[in-house]
Amino acid sequence: MGIGSIYAVCALTFAEKLYQGLIYADRWKLYLEGLGYSLQITLGAIVLGTVLGIVFCLLKISTSRILRFIANVYIDVVRGTPVVVQLLLVYFVILSSPDTSKLVASVLAFGINSGAYVAEIIRAGINSVDPGQMEAGRSLGLSRSQAMRFIILPQAIKNSLPTYASEFIVLIKETAVAGYIGMQDLTKMSSTIISRTYESSVPLITVALIYLAITLGLSKLFAHLERRMNVGDRR
Template identity: 45%
Template sequence: MDFELIEQSLPYLIQGALITIEITLMAVGIGFFIGLFAGIARICRIKALRIIATIYADCIRGTPLLVQIFLIYFALPMLIHTQINPFVAAVTACAINSGAYVSEIFRAGIQAIDQGQFEAGRSLGLSWWQTMYYIILPQAFHNILPPLGNEFITMLKDSSLVSVIGFEELTRRGQLIIAQTYASFEIWMTVAALYLIMTLAIAKFVSFMEHK
């Protein structure tokens, strides 16, 4: 194993890892709010909202993230006649994808709360939305924290797919180094180690938050 090559490549790969974290934070952050509203819409009393939210979740979860990236980066510009920046395309595709999965997490977390909690809020004179905001969601958040952590880890790894549009996150930077050095084993092992470090750190943080 060429340790000297690994040492030389490490700063470049670490920069790529930071970009990967940036994409993941933005994607899951935006996806959190998309999923929150979509999750609530899937169980609300307005039929049109339920249908729209269900179609969104089913379509996104039923198609690969790679195809969604291609649609946004290659197909969408043909419709709007404007080239999309790779970073914007990467974050948009990942956020839309994450939002669909987060909506299912919120839906399950909300429905896991005892129906009596909702009835208690309504009996106090709160509206449906006030009951959801003040009573149901605070309790549901405790239940959904572990799956949200898993979604963050999943998106961190799936963000490697944005390398197909030439965006230089961790995986793409590894590919560029290999194209120059042909040192596939050393570089891919280093890339894998960086992904492992990031996912373990996130898992530890989520575990800490659960205890808090």
């Protein structure tokens, strides 16, 4: 890009930059396309992470030393390494195939990462349940696994909802690094627009506002769910 072009971009008014970054050549569609991929990654990862979290939480609180060891290794390794490194390992090492889907790799990487945090969130929820609940279930003739499934886990999940909501919101923001493997997510699309317009303020502000709207909306949704659950308890 020449010096003259740089001066020309700098001389644009904000309205002109807004037009270049959003309206011209239907560039707003790129944001929607990127947002679609970001939401797919997030939803897929939170489902996978929740399943893995429950499984490894149960392994960690089991009576078997081997199962507890496996769970501890998984949780410690995942929580102790950056998510972007995990993403690169999944895409370039674990799924090292020319036909590897970037979307699948992203969901897998972020899901594995989220699973470690969800496991600890649910474990903390289980620990918050009165131990007498397990004893009461056993006295009613339930096995340990049945008491855990029907008595402890429902209460633990409800107690974990605020922290789980925070993990969901953090996960949405973490998916912004999916562009490291060439995934055309929301942040990557903003980079594409910047490369075409040589102007970064509008694309970056737009992406920031979209993420802000999503996270604020989810915060209100989870707060509403929490209030509904508390109303049920008071009844």
